Amino acid sequence: MPLNVNQLRSFYAAAKSVSITKASEELMVTPAANTAQVKQLEENLELRLLFRSGNSMLARYSPNHKKLRMRLMGLQEITLVGAGRKSTLLQRDEISVAELGNVPLIAPIAGSAVREIIFDYLAQFKVTPKVVIETDSIALNKRLLEQDKGVAFLCRDVVREELSETRLREIRVSERMPSLEYGIGYLNRISLSEASSAFIEMIKNA
Known part of the structure; x- marks a missing residue:
């Protein structure tokens, strides 16, 4: 067919x-x-x-x-988000990549494109992530973030509503953040x- x-x-x-x-x-x-x-x-x-x-x-x-042949379709902006109520570090306007080694991280499971991008990004600055939870569920990730269990690197579109309603806040990182490329593959x-x-x-x- x-x-x-x-x-x-x-x-x-x-x-x-x-x-x-x-x-x-x-x-x-x-x-x-x-x-x-x-x-x-x-x-x-x-x-x-x-x-x-x-x-x-x-x-x-x-x-x-x-x-497969891959055809790039666009870029998704990755941002660091959290509630930031418990940590004075996360209440600042900006933090550095080096400081992220001290912050509880809610990470995607192994095999996730975002995980690979972010872990490579942190490795460039010799930062070992402090992973407290791994999940492949965006809904669970958001709930944990709103409960202030840690921070997470997510595509901005995924948390646009939560950011606009101030249920979550964007934490600006001093160093340039990576983006997620997406595309389509065909034979x-x-x-x-x-x-x-x-x-x-x-x-x-x-």
């Missing part, structure tokens, strides 16, 4: 929300229908795209995969179909 835009849309929604259920609600289809679309896409590409971790679905890929042996091209345009305009 050839690729179609519904397969791509189902995968994109599941990867973005890390949940088949949430993706199904967004697309207004049943979870079974959404799962079937993703499975069909995986069969067509001969690649496993989604991996289950607890109650979440993670989208993973290797940028060096010989069958080297095929040209992009009309559906795939439409999908890319949909993401660009989202």
